[in-house]
Amino acid sequence: MDTHITGRTAADIADSVRSLLERGVLEPGDALPPVRTLADRLGVNRNTAVAAYRQLTQAGIAVSRGRAGTRIVDRAPVPQEGFAAGSVLRDIGTGNPDAALIPDPSRALADVVGRPVLYGEPVIDRELEQWALEWLGADLAPRDIRVTVTSGAVDAVERLLAQALTRDDAVALENPCFLSAIHTVRLGGYRAVPVPVDEQGMTPAGLRAALHDGVRAVVCTPRAQNPTGASLTAERAAELRAVLADHPYVLVIEDDHFSMLSHAPAQSLIGAHHRRWALVRSVSKFLGPDMCLAVTATDPYTADRLAMRLSPGTTWVSHLLQRLAFSLITDPEVREGITLAGAHYAERNDSFAARLRAHGLPCTPGDGLNVWLALPAPARAVAEQLMRRGWLPRTGEEFAVDGGPGSAHLRLTVHELDDTDAERLAADIAEAVRAVSRSGSGMIDR
Numbered sequence: 001m002d003t004h005i006t007g008r009t010a011a012d013i014a015d016s017v018r019s020l021l022e023r024g025v026l027e028p029g030d031a032l033p034p035v036r037t038l039a040d041r042l043g044v045n046r047n048t049a050v051a052a053y054r055q056l057t058q059a060g061i062a063v064s065r066g067r068a069g070t071r072i073v074d075r076a077p078v079p080q081e082g083f084a085a086g087s088v089l090r091d092i093g094t095g096n097p098d099a100a101l102i103p104d105p106s107r108a109l110a111d112v113v114g115r116p117v118l119y120g121e122p123v124i125d126r127e128l129e130q131w132a133l134e135w136l137g138a139d140l141a142p143r144d145i146r147v148t149v150t151s152g153a154v155d156a157v158e159r160l161l162a163q164a165l166t167r168d169d170a171v172a173l174e175n176p177c178f179l180s181a182i183h184t185v186r187l188g189g190y191r192a193v194p195v196p197v198d199e200q201g202m203t204p205a206g207l208r209a210a211l212h213d214g215v216r217a218v219v220c221t222p223r224a225q226n227p228t229g230a231s232l233t234a235e236r237a238a239e240l241r242a243v244l245a246d247h248p249y250v251l252v253i254e255d256d257h258f259s260m261l262s263h264a265p266a267q268s269l270i271g272a273h274h275r276r277w278a279l280v281r282s283v284s285k286f287l288g289p290d291m292c293l294a295v296t297a298t299d300p301y302t303a304d305r306l307a308m309r310l311s312p313g314t315t316w317v318s319h320l321l322q323r324l325a326f327s328l329i330t331d332p333e334v335r336e337g338i339t340l341a342g343a344h345y346a347e348r349n350d351s352f353a354a355r356l357r358a359h360g361l362p363c364t365p366g367d368g369l370n371v372w373l374a375l376p377a378p379a380r381a382v383a384e385q386l387m388r389r390g391w392l393p394r395t396g397e398e399f400a401v402d403g404g405p406g407s408a409h410l411r412l413t414v415h416e417l418d419d420t421d422a423e424r425l426a427a428d429i430a431e432a433v434r435a436v437s438r439s440g441s442g443m444i445d446r
Helices: 011-021 033-044 045-060 106-112 124-138 153-164 177-186 206-210 234-244 300-310 319-329 332-358 379-388 420-438
Strands: 062-065 070-072 147-152 169-177 191-198 217-220 253-254 277-282 296-298 371-374 408-413
Touching: 011 045, 011 177, 033 045, 045 062, 045 070, 070 371, 106 319, 124 147, 124 277, 124 296, 124 319, 147 153, 147 300, 153 177, 153 217, 153 253, 153 277, 153 296, 153 300, 169 177, 169 206, 206 234, 277 300, 296 300, 319 332, 332 371, 332 420, 379 408, 379 420
Parallel strands: 169 191, 169 217, 217 253, 253 277
Antiparallel strands: 062 070, 147 296, 277 296, 371 408
């Protein structure tokens, strides 16, 4: 491809690459020539070629892979949560809450209609803001807190990263990781640095290595980590705060997505003296995915920067939606229903894990909507066997930050299965594992 690139200045070289991409000469995923090779062929200084590639990466057109070179950004889609469209199989990988456990907003809707909100008025409903300050502040060390309302947790994380980072900046992500976090980092043009997760959450050694690698932001799920279900213990949270103590200006984002449903106590990476931080809690898991609203507590500096990121697009979240969320969250009957829903998810996951153990498959469920199952055989091969039996699972490789080639896990959403179907699925998984082992493809690509 290097024979087509022209130019004598960095801007001209970058424009040439853009033109080749627009005309289809270059395609997503194509490798660009090494800097030295391109500089020699064009007769320019090596620094000129470096500057051209930097312009392309900052514009999101190319991505630098270190020694692996520079490539045109591959726009390959990232798997998303939710139902698989067009499948006749029983979908057991949706990640959805139970629709029957989402509160009916009909009664509350009548209470939220008031006078119209006009341009220039406060963007946060005052009652929701005061309630959110108390709710979020209860789990943060005493500090000066600002609250921002966004269109869900994903929107909050995207805007928080955008206000602090530029393209090619490194972001520490849990590995395996929530699909939307992977998607947000890739689309933002940031460099994802994977941090291993064990049964207590993000590991201190992994976080330490990521900070050594120069990450400027850390995204962490403190409880009900998706997909593993891990929740931070008090001891682990203290260890992570100690690791972060020497990096007070690294932006720490906690996505506490399962908050009101979780049976684990809240723990935080955010130390009392950390300077750049955000605690995000959405309502989608307990009030429904269509209730696109999240409250975010931040330090004052980050709050001001986040407000600037809101201005060019959605300046505020509808006050009708804010009032509705507040009305539901503060309704004692709704809160009791949320508590019962959390108990239901925990009981169904525990019950399914017990069924798996009875079939010889060790499984210890974590917190959250899903069961994370380690397999003694490649997950992709087991998933193929399950599809032949009428099930559609998700394999763990979809949640891998580093794009690893294989997986030994399934993520299963089983809380809506009745006892009969749950037993049938557990038996089918055990038989699928045996079938893969008999076929001689039992080697696990880790």
